[in-house]
Amino acid sequence: MEPYVYQSVFVAVLTFVTWKLAKKVIEYRKWCNVSQKIYGPPLHPIWGTLHLFKKPEDFIAYQPKQTQEKGIKLLRYWLAFFYPYFIATHPDTAKIILKSSEPKPKHFGSVYQFIKSWLGDGLLVSGGSKWHRNRQLLTPAFHFDILKAYVPIYNHVADVFLNKLSGSAAGGVAVEVCNPVCVATLDTMLQCAFSYSGDVQELGDSHPYVAAVKRMAHLTMDRALRPSMFAEIMFRMTSKGKEYFKHCKFVHAFSEDIIKIRRELLTKDPNLLKNKKRLDFLDVLLSARDENGIGLTDREIRDEVDTFLFEGHDTTASAISWAIYALGKYPSVQEKLHKEVTATIADQGYLSWQNFPKCKYLTCFLKEVMRMYAPVPFIVRELTKPCVIDGVEIPVGLSVQVSIYDVHHHPDAWPDHMEFRPERFLDESNDNRDPYSLIPFSAGPRNCIGQNFALNEQRVIVARLVDRFQVTVEKDHEIVLVPELVMRSKYGIKVHLQERRK
Secondary structure (H helix, E strand, C coil), X not given: CCHHHHHHHHHHHHXXXXXXXXXXXXXXXXXXXXXXXXXXXXXXXXXXXXXXXXXXXXXXXXXXXXXXXXXXXXXXXXXXXXXXXXXXXXXXXXXXXXXXXCCCCCXXXXXXXXXXXXXXXXXXXXXXXXXXXXXXXXXXXXXXXXXXXXXXXXXXXXXXXXXXXXXXCHHHCCEECHHHHHHHHHHHHHHHHHCCCCCCHHHCCCCHHHHHHHHHXXXXXXXXXXXXXXXXXHHXXXXXXXXXXXXXXXXHHHHHHHHHHHHHHHHHCCCHHHHCCCCCHHHHHHHCCCCCCCCCCHHHHHHHHHHHHHHHXXXXXXXXXXXXXXXXXXXXXXXXXXXXXXXXXXXXXXXXXXXXXXXXXXXXXXXHHHHHHCCCCEEEEECCCCEEECCEEECXXXXXXXXXXHXXXXXXXXXXXXXXXXXXXXXXXXXXXXXXXXXECECHHHXXXXXXXXHHHHHHHHHHXXXXXXXXXXXXXXXXXXECCCEEECCCCEEEEEECCC
């Protein structure tokens, strides 16, 4: 090649690189200008604000203080010096994000990017046309008639769960409830959504799937606070990364086994689905077809199974665990709930579908639990177009987190936010409160597809528990809220249980 050809190639490459760098510099300056307009903690030149949050519970110590004492509606943080991101802490700012169907962020350093190796492109993570298509295909799995048929399973799971608690609480010993609740909700999910029964609760409180999910959630949040582990290649080289992907491999194998067994059954009996009285979640996944007659691939099915197993058991377990804690912490509320439940259940000993409308105080109690403790503490969206929030235009490509916990505790919406008062929801017809002030299942087009499933399960488990036991908290046990992928108690939740009836 002639020298001038080399020179032309070099100039072209240099021009392209310079253009890309200039574009990135201009974009970065825009981020900095926007960042200066929004309230947030002082920035470190290297760490941004990450140095202020060494562990997830540090967010609970900082964010609510700004929200409650200063009335902040939008907060600003920086992921080291890489990206600014913004926290909506008020119904006014949260609704702007939630009314859209913006995708979950997948940029470098995003929590959702970190869990992509676990949940793939399931409904929790995916966006755009894929999310719209799959959401439509999965909606029939949550039809009224299907949900109604699950109630006997909820009650059966509750029978096993309560008997195990009774054995553990014998002699007045304090019982840690988070682990057995997690196993019970996994049992519910496997039976209802996948027609799988494997004596899950009999395997013990440390079921390997529950243990794997809990550990992966913790490792994900730990990684999100450590820029050195943002890049997957670096994370895989660490001991924590190796542990994470070991659990990830187990979780995938667990899901794949469920799918494999069902496929084999369908192969043996092609009319299996036609003859079933009720299609479960996996049946819907395997038989779903879009307007072009195209179904879900094996990988898409696994992604949705993994997503549904995680969201369907872990978030509900968080809500039920905090409900048990609230029963013990607020005795007068517990007794009022007990009167309603016993009057409803009477001598039949279980909670039926027909009983749900009668349990008004129970529903109010569960709403107040989810308001106070926010089982899903936050969600995040990535902007695909500029968005004006609290008077500031946020550019395309940046992320906005909706802090559900902060929205549920903002004094503008909840002046008495630290008072546990289920009665606030008894007469919502006269309530002028913004509908986006209570969003335990998110809101808008990307709200939780399984929220009715989850709420019905909570009703049955909590009603059956308060009908059988009187709950008191272990006074010497410390409760520390930890906002990971779900809201956890750092040291678990310990209560005393006294039999009311057997």
